[in-house]
Amino acid sequence: MTSSTPAISLEDVTVRYGSQTAVANVSLAVEQGEFVTLLGPSGSGKTTLLNLVAGAFAPYKGTVRINGKDVSHAPTHTRNIGMVFQSYTLFPSKTVAKNVAFPLEIRREPKEKKERRVLDALRTVRLLDHADKLPAQISGGQAQRVALARAIVFDPDILLFDEPLGALDRALRKDLQREIRRIQQSIDVPALYVTHDQEEAMTMSDRIVLFRDGGIVQQGTPREVYEQPASVWAATFLGAANVWPITRANPASGGEVTIETDGFTVTLPASAGDPVVGATSVVSRPEDCVLTSAEVDGVRCHPGSVTAIEYLGTGQNVTVRLVGGPQLVALTSGRGQRYEVGEPVFCHWRPGAHSIVPAD
Numbered sequence: 001m002t003s004s005t006p007a008i009s010l011e012d013v014t015v016r017y018g019s020q021t022a023v024a025n026v027s028l029a030v031e032q033g034e035f036v037t038l039l040g041p042s043g044s045g046k047t048t049l050l051n052l053v054a055g056a057f058a059p060y061k062g063t064v065r066i067n068g069k070d071v072s073h074a075p076t077h078t079r080n081i082g083m084v085f086q087s088y089t090l091f092p093s094k095t096v097a098k099n100v101a102f103p104l105e106i107r108r109e110p111k112e113k114k115e116r117r118v119l120d121a122l123r124t125v126r127l128l129d130h131a132d133k134l135p136a137q138i139s140g141g142q143a144q145r146v147a148l149a150r151a152i153v154f155d156p157d158i159l160l161f162d163e164p165l166g167a168l169d170r171a172l173r174k175d176l177q178r179e180i181r182r183i184q185q186s187i188d189v190p191a192l193y194v195t196h197d198q199e200e201a202m203t204m205s206d207r208i209v210l211f212r213d214g215g216i217v218q219q220g221t222p223r224e225v226y227e228q229p230a231s232v233w234a235a236t237f238l239g240a241a242n243v244w245p246i247t248r249a250n251p252a253s254g255g256e257v258t259i260e261t262d263g264f265t266v267t268l269p270a271s272a273g274d275p276v277v278g279a280t281s282v283v284s285r286p287e288d289c290v291l292t293s294a295e296v297d298g299v300r301c302h303p304g305s306v307t308a309i310e311y312l313g314t315g316q317n318v319t320v321r322l323v324g325g326p327q328l329v330a331l332t333s334g335r336g337q338r339y340e341v342g343e344p345v346f347c348h349w350r351p352g353a354h355s356i357v358p359a360d
């Protein structure tokens with residue numbers, strides 16, 4: 001193994017349950033030290049892919065490698081993987097320390113080494129003070145830290161997480177997201193993390209793999225997938241988006257393309273993409289639409305009127321119907337300009353706001 005050997009490498013893997021294909025022809029690599037998140041809707045095959053890496057079953061087709069070694073048919077206990085699931089799966093009659101020690105018991109590690117490692121792991125997850133408690137005497141967030149300590153105590157080659165924070169409330173989830181990332185970086189173990197929460201994926205990951213119907217739709221850094229979505233589906237799964245189906249398109253000229261969406265005409269930089277009527281749509285993010293009460297010099301402004309306002313605290317969603325055109329949502333600052341329904345406004349967009357992407 002060299003430092004450039006991926007920690008996990010899936011090569012054209014397919015997984016079937018009987019006649020149903022749950023994962024089809026997926027190739028994916030997780031590099032050393034990297035934190036990769038599988039993000040996708042319920043039933044898209046995320047857990048199946050994770051279980052494949054864990055060794056719960058062999059692929060129907062393709063190869064699974066860990067640190068370069070073909071483990072496609074190797075049993076779970078030979079793979080040296082730390083796993084954390086949504087359910088804590090702690091032994092209720094064992095103390096926190098004994099739960100964390102369990103993987104070392106199985107590996108028959110000597111007592112001294114075992115005690116040292118358990119203390120190290122508990123210190124890492126900040127639970128030293130709770131070592132002698134039983135699982136029933138700690139909170140859900142603490143239980144998940146115990147599960148994390150148990151996953152790292154034997155110095156695993158990789159970490160796998162399946163929606164570990166799904167059962168926790170929002171504030172605790174945010175805390176543990178930071179905690180998991182801090183720990184993963186400090187012990188420098190590569191991680192494959194499954195979630196269907198886009199915000200969690202965005203804030204934690206080096207790279208997001210967008211998963212749908214058993215296949216990869218797009219992968220990239222959180223910024224790449226958010227700002228350059230591969231399709232309308234990718235754009236809307238990752239956040240709010242204004243979507244305009246293209247009903248007419250003029251070929252690019254002078255660095256610009258002009259498209260029509262339901263009779264509304266808008267001119268975009270040619271770099272937005274290639275418009276194909278019926279097959280592509282224009283997507284933009286609400287925060288990239290700027291509202292003003294008067295036209296701005298030197299910028300193409302589109303007149304419209306406010307049809308709805310949603311106050312979010314951190315901002316407000318202002319829905320605008322453009323004159324002769326579609327509705328769109330603009331996200332403005334919470335303490336910024338206040339709007340009223342019926343008020344006339346002008347819209348323009350930040351540079352690069354629009355992308356023309358496949359409609360599906």
Ligand SMILES: Nc1ncnc2c1ncn2[C@@H]1O[C@H](COP(=O)(O)OP(=O)(O)OP(=O)(O)O)[C@@H](O)[C@H]1O
Pocket residue numbers: 017020022040041042043044045046047048049196
């Ligand atoms: N043991 C199994 N036997 C048969 N079909 C299964 C089995 N496990 C999962 N499936 C099917 O495979 C598909 C993918 O399931 P999987 O659990 O991997 O999805 P997921 O993305 O993890 O969903 P969720 O977000 O709900 O956990 C689904 O259609 C599911 O019904």
Ligand SMILES: [Mg+2]
Pocket residue numbers: 046047048
């Ligand atoms: Mg799942």
